[in-house]
Every structure is written in C-alpha cells, then in structure tokens.
Amino acid sequence: MTAIIELEGLVKTFGSxxxxxxxxxxxxxGTVHGFLGxxxxxxxxxxRVLLGLLRADTxxxxxxxxxxxxxxxxxxxxxxxxxxxxxxxxKLSGGEVIDLLGRLRGDLDARRRAELLERFELDPRxxxxxxxxxxxxxxxxxxxxxxxxxxxxxxxxxxxxxxIMEAVFQECIREIKTEGRTVLxxxxxxxxxxxxxxxxxxxxxxxxVQSGTLTDLRHLTRTAITADTVRPPTGLDRLPGVHGLxxxxxRARFDVDTDHLDEAVRALTELGLRSLTSQxxxxxxxxxxxxxxxxxxxxxxxxxxEEVKSAEEVAR
Amino acid sequence: MSALTGTGTLVRFGLRRxxxxxxxxxxxxxxxxxxxxxxxxNLYPTQESLDKVAAxxxxxxxxxxxxxxxxxxxxxxxxxxxxxxxTGLVLVGLMSIFMFGFFTxxxxxxxxxxxxxxxxxxxxxxxxxxxxxxxxxxxxxxGLVTLGLIGQDLPVVGSIAFGVSFLALGxxxxxxxxxxxQITENTRVVYGSCAALVGLSxxxxxxxxxxxxxxxxxxxxxxxxxxxPYAGEQWWTLVVPVVATMVTFAAAWRLTERRDVGAGLIxxxxxxxxxxxxxxxxxxxxxxxxxxxxxxWSVGLVVLGGTYGSVANQIDQFVQDNKELxxxxxxxxxxxxxxxxxxxxxxxxxxxxxxxxxxxxLRTVSEEGSLxxxxxxxxxxxxxxxxxxxxxxxxxxxxxxLGLTGLGTAVIYGIIxxxxxxxxxxxxxxxxxxxxxxxxxxxxxxxxxxxxRAALAAWAAYAAMIVAGFLGxxxxxxxxxLGLSPFDHSPALPANDFTLLPLVVITxxxxxxxxxxxxxxxxxxxxx
Numbered sequence: 078m079t080a081i082i083e084l085e086g087l088v089k090t091f092g093s094x095x096x097x098x099x100x101x102x103x104x105x106x107g108t109v110h111g112f113l114g115x116x117x118x119x120x121x122x123x124x125r126v127l128l129g130l131l132r133a134d135t136x137x138x139x140x141x142x143x144x145x146x147x148x149x150x151x152x153x154x155x156x157x158x159x160x161x162x163x164x165x166x167x168k169l170s171g172g173e174v175i176d177l178l179g180r181l182r183g184d185l186d187a188r189r190r191a192e193l194l195e196r197f198e199l200d201p202r203x204x205x206x207x208x209x210x211x212x213x214x215x216x217x218x219x220x221x222x223x224x225x226x227x228x229x230x231x232x233x234x235x236x237x238x239x240x241i242m243e244a245v246f247q248e249c250i251r252e253i254k255t256e257g258r259t260v261l262x263x264x265x266x267x268x269x270x271x272x273x274x275x276x277x278x279x280x281x282x283x284x285x286v287q288s289g290t291l292t293d294l295r296h297l298t299r300t301a302i303t304a305d306t307v308r309p310p311t312g313l314d315r316l317p318g319v320h321g322l323x324x325x326x327x328r329a330r331f332d333v334d335t336d337h338l339d340e341a342v343r344a345l346t347e348l349g350l351r352s353l354t355s356q357x358x359x360x361x362x363x364x365x366x367x368x369x370x371x372x373x374x375x376x377x378x379x380x381x382x383e384e385v386k387s388a389e390e391v392a393r
Numbered sequence: 394m395s396a397l398t399g400t401g402t403l404v405r406f407g408l409r410r411x412x413x414x415x416x417x418x419x420x421x422x423x424x425x426x427x428x429x430x431x432x433x434x435n436l437y438p439t440q441e442s443l444d445k446v447a448a449x450x451x452x453x454x455x456x457x458x459x460x461x462x463x464x465x466x467x468x469x470x471x472x473x474x475x476x477x478x479x480t481g482l483v484l485v486g487l488m489s490i491f492m493f494g495f496f497t498x499x500x501x502x503x504x505x506x507x508x509x510x511x512x513x514x515x516x517x518x519x520x521x522x523x524x525x526x527x528x529x530x531x532x533x534x535x536g537l538v539t540l541g542l543i544g545q546d547l548p549v550v551g552s553i554a555f556g557v558s559f560l561a562l563g564x565x566x567x568x569x570x571x572x573x574x575q576i577t578e579n580t581r582v583v584y585g586s587c588a589a590l591v592g593l594s595x596x597x598x599x600x601x602x603x604x605x606x607x608x609x610x611x612x613x614x615x616x617x618x619x620x621x622p623y624a625g626e627q628w629w630t631l632v633v634p635v636v637a638t639m640v641t642f643a644a645a646w647r648l649t650e651r652r653d654v655g656a657g658l659i660x661x662x663x664x665x666x667x668x669x670x671x672x673x674x675x676x677x678x679x680x681x682x683x684x685x686x687x688x689x690w691s692v693g694l695v696v697l698g699g700t701y702g703s704v705a706n707q708i709d710q711f712v713q714d715n716k717e718l719x720x721x722x723x724x725x726x727x728x729x730x731x732x733x734x735x736x737x738x739x740x741x742x743x744x745x746x747x748x749x750x751x752x753x754x755l756r757t758v759s760e761e762g763s764l765x766x767x768x769x770x771x772x773x774x775x776x777x778x779x780x781x782x783x784x785x786x787x788x789x790x791x792x793x794x795l796g797l798t799g800l801g802t803a804v805i806y807g808i809i810x811x812x813x814x815x816x817x818x819x820x821x822x823x824x825x826x827x828x829x830x831x832x833x834x835x836x837x838x839x840x841x842x843x844x845x846r847a848a849l850a851a852w853a854a855y856a857a858m859i860v861a862g863f864l865g866x867x868x869x870x871x872x873x874x875l876g877l878s879p880f881d882h883s884p885a886l887p888a889n890d891f892t893l894l895p896l897v898v899i900t901x902x903x904x905x906x907x908x909x910x911x912x913x914x915x916x917x918x919x920x921x
Contacts (some may be wrong), residue, residue: 130767130920150775153773162770173668230771
C-alpha cells in the first residue's frame with residue numbers, strides 16, 4: 078500500500094500558541110481515514126498544512142510523496158477539498174460555484190454533477206447569499222464529489238446536513254471507496270466515522286494520541302460485561318484489567334481491558350454463568366476515554382468509559 | 394407598546410457599534426461645507442467680485458446643472474449655498490441611506506437581527522431604533538452646519554434654513570431607505586436603488602433648475618432647495634419633505650408586519666444554474682466580482698470629468714475677472730488658462746480614480762478574511778495567479794476608469810465648443826497618471842503580501858497622496874514630502890511637455906512593489 082498522506086512530528090505555532098505539537102498522520106491509498114479531535118485540537122490547521130496554505134515550523138509533511146508547500150499547485154490537481162466553514166460569493170449561484178471550482182480543478186464531470194445535485198436535493202440556481210449553512214456545505218460537497226480527484230479532504234463536511242443528507246453523504250463516500258480513491262474525513266460525528274472509516278487518528282492539543290484501524294483501537298479499550306452467576310461473584314476485583322466493578326447479589330457489571338477479556342470470562346465461568354452480555358466499546362467511548370482527563374479537568378465528572386457506562390445504566 | 398420593547402437598548406447598542414462611522418460621516422460633511430464656505434469667502438472678498446461671479450453663473454447652464462438653482466448668488470450666503478448645497482445634499486442622502494442600511498438590512502442579512510429578535514425585543518424595535526439613530530445624526534449635522542455657517546458671519550435665519558434643508562433631505566431618504574429595506578432582502582439592492590434615487594433627484598432638479606423650476610418639485614433635493622436658504626426663506630415648503638418622511642416611514646412600519654425576518658417582500662431572482670464561460674479562471678472570477686465596482690467608479694468619474702469639461706470654456710473669461718483664481722492657475726506658467734484648468738482636472742480625476750486601484754487590489758483582503766480564497770487556493774491555482782487576478786483588475790480597470798474620465802471631460806468640452814481636436818490631448822493627460830495609479834495598486838499588493846494585517850494602510854497612503862495633491866501648496870508641505878507621491882512626478886498635461894522617463898521609472902516602481910507583494914504572499918501563511 079502506498080501512503081497518500083504522511084505527516085511526522087508536525088509542529089506549527091501561531092505566536093505563542095502551539096497549534097500543532099508533533100502531529101503524526103498516515104493515510105494509505107484507497108482508505109477512508111477518520112480524523113477526530115475536539116474543537117481547537119488542530120484538525121483544520123493540519124489540513125491547511127496539507128493544502129500548502131500554512132507552512133509547518135518543523136516536521137515532515139508528504140502528500141502523494143511530494144512537498145505540500147512547494148508543489149502545492151501540482152498536488153492540488155489530484156485532490157478535492159471541502160472546508161469546514163463554507164463561505165461562497167454572495168452574488169454567484171450554487172451552480173456557478175460548482176462549475177468554477179470544477180473548471181479550476183480541470184475535471185468537471187457534468188453527468189456526475191447533475192446526479193449529485195439531484196441526490197443532495199440542491200437547487201443550483203439560488204444565489205449563494207440565500208443558501209443556509211447546510212446548503213452552502215452541499216455546494217462545496219457536490220463540487221468536490223463530482224470531481225475524479227484521487228484524494229478528498231473533507232473538514233467536518235456534514236456538520237450542517239440533516240440525517241437524510243448525512244445518509245446520502247455516506248453513500249457517496251462508500252462509492253468513492255469502491256473506486257479505490259482515498260478520503261481524509263475530519264469529523265465530530267462518531268457514528269459517521271464508525272460507519273465509513275477504515276482507520277482513525279485521534280488528536281488532542283496538536284498531537285496524535287491514538288491511531289490505527291478501528292479494530293486495533295478497540296483492542297486498546299474496554300469491553301462492558303454484565304453477568305449473572307450461580308455463586309455470588311466475589312474476587313473479580315482482584316482480576317487484572319477490571320474497572321468499575323459493581324456487584325448486586327448475583328449480578329456483576331464491569332468493564333474489562335480487551336487484553337484481559339479472556340481471564341475475566343474464565344473467572345465468570347468458574348462462578349457458574351447464567352447469562353452473559355458483553356458490549357464492544359463504541360468509538361464514542363474511545364473518544365471520551367481519550368479526553369476523559371480533559372473533561373475531568375474542566376470539572377465534568379467523567380472519567381473514562383466507566384462513567385459513561387454508569388450514565389447509561391442510569392438511563393436504563 | 395410591545396412592538397417597541399427594547400428600542401432604547403438597541404439605540405444605545407447602535408451608538409456603541411457605529412460611533413466612529415457616525416462621527417466620520419457627520420464631521421466629514423460638516424467640514425466640507427465649512428471649508429467650501431471659507432474658500433468662497435476668500436475667493437470673492439468684495440461685493441463687486443460677488444456681483445461678477447453672480448452675473449457669470451446666473452445663466453451658466455453647466456454651473457446650474459451641477460450646483461443648483463441660482464438663488465441670490467450676489468450674496469455671500471446665496472453663493473455658498475450654490476457652491477456647496479447640492480453636493481452637501483447628495484452626501485446627506487447617501488449618509489442616511491448607508492447608515493440606515495447598516496443598522497437594519499446588513500444586520501438582518503448577517504442573521505444578527507434574528508439573534509436579537511429572539512430575545513425580548515419588539516418586532517418594530519430595530520426599524521424604530523435605526524430611524525432614531527439616523528435622524529439623530531441628521532439633527533446633529535444640521536445643528537453643526539448651522540452653527541458653523543453662523544460662525545462664518547452669515548445671516549442666522551439663512552444658516553438655520555440651510556441646516557434644516559439638510560435635515561429635511563436626510564429624513565426623506567431615511568424614510569425611503571426604511572421602505573426599500575422591507576421590500577428586498579439584498580443589502581446591495583437597497584443601497585443601489587436608494588443611491589439611484591439620489592441620482593434621479595439630482596437630475597430632476599437639474600432639469601427643473603435650468604427650466605422654470607417646476608420639475609424640481611419632483612425631486613427631494615429640489616424640495617430642500619425650494620426652502621431658499623439666504624434667498625428669502627420659504628418655510629412652508631418643508632411640508633413636502635415632512636409628509637414624504639411620514640408616508641414612507643408609515644409604509645415601512647406596515648411592511649415590517651407583512652414580511653418574515655430575514656426576507657423581503659420581493660423574492661430574490663434566481664441565478665444561472667451553470668456558469669458562463671467567463672467563470673473558468675481566477676481572472677474570470679475577479680472580473681465577475683469586480684465589474685460592478687468598475688462600472689460604478691467609471692460612471693462616477695465620467696460624470697465628474699463631464700462636469701469639468703462643461704465649465705472649461707468659461708474659464709478664461711471667469712478667471713480674467715478673478716485675481717485669486719488667476720494666481721492659482723498661473724502656477725502652471727506659460728500655458729493658457731484653459732490648459733491649466735485641464736491640467737488640474739486631470740490630476741484631480743486621477744487622484745480620485747486611484748481609489749479604484751486600491752479598492753480592487755484590497756479585494757484580496759476580504760476574500761481571504763472570508764476564507765473564500767481558501768476554496769480557490771485548494772485547486773491547482775497558484776497564489777500568484779489568484780492575487781494577480783485582482784491586480785490585473787486594478788491595472789486594466791484603472792486604464793478604463795482614467796481613459797473614460799478623460800474622454801468624459803473631452804467630449805463634453807468638445808460639444809460645448811463645437812471642436813473635438815483637443816480630445817486626444819485630454820485623454821492623454823488623464824492616461825499620463827496611470828503609472829502613478831499603478832504605484833498605488835502595487836503598494837496595496839505589497840502590503841497585502843508582506844504585512845497583511847496592515848494592508849488597509851494602503852488607504853492611508855492614498856489619502857496622503859490626495860492631501861499632497863490637493864492641499865500640498867496650501868499646507869506649505871516641503872518638496873521632499875510632496876515628492877513621495879508618484880503623482881508629483883507624473884507629467885502634468887496638457888499645460889506642460891510630455892516626458893517619458895518619469896513614466897518609465899514610476900511604472901518600474903509599481904512593478905517592483907507588486908512583485909515584492911506577490912513573492913511575500915507566496916511565502917506567508919494564508920489565512921493569516
């Protein structure tokens with residue numbers, strides 16, 4: 078597999094602010110890569126470095142094997158971009174903007190354009206000033222998706238879309254994936270990332286804190302277990318990797334590090350299993366665990382997945 | 394009254410937000426009136442000189458078209474009202490339009506009104522608050538103009554009438570804008586249509602003034618001039634503007650109840666579903682974005698050039714009788730007075746036209762600030778091609794603007810004297826300032842590329858060149874200061890000989906500035 082995007086130890090400062098602080102990112106050809114991080118963590122800055130709009134202070138940046146700063150113009154022939162904040166020229170219609178961007182890129186596909194306009198239910202005759210945020214986003218999406226670019230860089234592309242359009246968007250990305258093209262998808266919508274992405278990078282304060290396939294990442298996390306046992310479940314707290322244990326009579330609930338799942342299940346079997354439910358961690362839990370200490374720092378009583386679990390229990 | 398809840402808060406909020414803007418408009422117009430009054434007093438120090446100029450202007454169609462009805466021109470007050478009245482009224486109209494739009498339609502288009510109306514705020518509060526704010530500006534301006542003119546020893550009643558004539562016009566256009574702002578949701582359409590009404594008022598009263606004055610009754614500017622400041626005031630004429638204001642404001646009030654927030658009564662016209670061939674390059678987009686502004690500058694400068702052309706043939710006669718003017722023009726030595734006049738005209742028009750070049754280049758600043766540039770720079774368009782597209786508009790557009798303004802001067806002059814042989818010389822005189830204008834464009838691009846946060850300082854440089862060009866002698870600025878302006882080194886045609894070398898040097902400077910700007914932009918982060 079060829080790497081389309083390679084970032085290593087990227088540092089970018091704005092005055093005294095360290096927007097990127099040793100960021101790494103690897104995106105391989107033909108994959109959809111999720112790029113996660115809270116507001117202000119450096120996602121947009123990273124994308125702007127990739128587009129050659131910002132120059133990194135130190136670190137290595139490679140796009141299609143080239144230097145995104147020096148070879149910007151040539152590299153841009155091979156990519157399409159949807160910014161997080163889509164601002165259009167108020168006097169131009171949506172159709173005019175789509176055509177303009179397509180012609181500048183040099184790969185406007187009229188048939189595809191018409192099809193996408195229909196799928197996204199976008200009226201191309203309306204002036205940009207009259208579009209809502211979601212519709213401006215659709216304009217940029219149609220412009221990018223109707224291209225045949227090898228790489229799509231999408232910065233929170235669906236933040237203004239309704240659930241129906243979100244589904245259309247996911248469908249389009251799957252099609253692009255089947256065509257073997259590459260997508261970098263920065264997003265807040267974890268369900269979207271979970272549905273679409275092969276790999277994920279989670280960044281925080283300008284630094285990559287987790288990276289890998291979704292399966293890899295799940296290994297790093299905990300599985301939620303609820304078990305009813307014949308004998309009272311004692312001694313579970315002595316097991317390695319068990320967190321947030323709660324015992325009520327013959328029922329035990331706990332989270333266990335995926336690495337220690339085997340031992341935990343064996344211990345439960347010895348107690349005589351009546352019923353067992355296990356839940357793999359969702360991306361949301363993964364995400365919250367990464368930021369658990371941030372939230373705690375901010376006075377929010379969340380400490381990793383355990384607290385999320387107990388919140389879910391309350392809800393039940 | 395619940396429809397007005399929160400009006401007071403909005404008024405204070407508006408004052409806080411727009412205090413600088415409001416101050417600049419009011420003081421700008423006040424200073425223009427007072428400076429004109431002072432210079433008229435110096436120009437015509439005796440009753441004899443006033444009588445002479447009155448006799449000249451009385452039947453001068455060109456002067457009446459641009460200055461207003463000849464009312465008591467042989468008095469100082471009448472002459473000042475004649476010289477400054479129409480310009481002042483046009484500016485008051487524009488001030489009321491732009492400020493009312495700023496407080497209402499701009500806010501609504503940006504979605505901020507929605508934010509405010511969702512709080513405890515009456516439906517009519519934004520409309521009434523804007524009306525109070527703009528009316529207050531007009532009242533303050535009227536008061537300042539009145540006091541300033543009384544300070545120049547002009548008759549008290551006439552000065553009050555002059556101030557009130559400004560106030561009357563301001564109120565009429567406040568009402569008109571209030572109504573227009575309900576009809577369409579597009580701020581630019583509101584500004585454009587209301588400003589066009591100011592233009593129509595100007596033309597209608599011009600037609601009336603050169604006839605028997607009847608047609609002037611169709612024009613709000615005419616209504617204000619029918620008040621006859623310093624010329625036997627006719628106070629009853631104020632009934633017309635007062636009624637017009639009440640009617641338009643009441644209409645705006647009713648229209649507010651009939652439309653949705655954020656929308657207008659007229660739905661916007663749809664655009665093209667696909668782009669024309671023009672939108673295939675950064676330059677094509679720049680043309681599309683800037684052509685409206687280019688047309689606006691061209692029309693404005695053609696009209697101004699035409700104005701100068703229309704009075705030129707009377708210059709010799711006019712100046713013979715006026716020692717101060719004669720001194721002013723003889724600074725050009727040797728040339729005929731008409732040529733000297735045309736030389737001043739060409740410089741004036743070029744200095745004003747330089748504003749277009751600055752504005753065209755600084756379009757890059759707003760494009761980058763709104764992140765629209767990012768969409769383009771993520772395509773295979775080099776930074777130089779993108780920033781350069783706006784530079785091309787500035788360079789080529791200034792050829793059009795200066796060429797047309799010279800042509801306007803020459804054609805109107807040609808029609809009046811029945812001889813078009815001066816046409817190439819006059820157009821050439823304007824075009825000779827092109828390299829100087831390009832220096833302004835180059836400077837704006839340099840600032841944008843190298844110190845983008847200070848890019849708007851290009852306007853300060855522009856203002857400095859205007860001051861040096863217009864007031865350099867009056868202010869007694871040393872030659873080395875004047876020499877900083879490229880306009881000072883351009884051949885002053887047609888009164889002087891054409892010299893190529895300065896033009897080559899100035900063009901080279903402009904190119905160098907632009908080149909540094911482009912390199913700087915290539916090397917810096919965007920957006921800043």
